[in-house]
Amino acid sequence: MTDLSHIAQPGARIPVRVTPRASRNAVTVDDDGTIRIHVTVVPEGGKANAAVVKLLSKALGVAKSRLTLVRGETSRDKLFQIDP
Template sequence: MTLAVWVQPRAKRTEVAGRHGEVLKIRLAAPPVEGAANAVLCQFLAEALDLPQSAVTVVRGHTSRRKLVAITGASAEAVAKLG
């Protein structure tokens, strides 16, 4: 399954911050440097969905705030509970 997210790097803490239009907004404590924010995003989503980190990957938007994330092994209900 894929999930569209809008990220806000350099936040105080990593958390779901509601919606940004049609997509889920996630604040990330990491800076957008050398993939650090993408790594934190994948780690955060994996922990929130109780999945291994390898089950969550950024497939589009590696250098953008708007990202498309592929999630393997999560139910649609679990993803819907994120936000």
């Protein structure tokens, strides 16, 4: 898994691109700096968002409760904020 702990500052806003129904769960960073999160669950009833929060919190090294979804609840492009 990609280590993103260097951007885990309180108040940081983290844009991500999500791919639901992927073959595996993974967090990657493209050459242009885009954070991509691949989850195996389907985007129904917030299941994919919960899986994204779990993977992102692990990659950042912060608790799941410190991540807030600011924008993109039903979109593939999401914006998370790290709470203090």
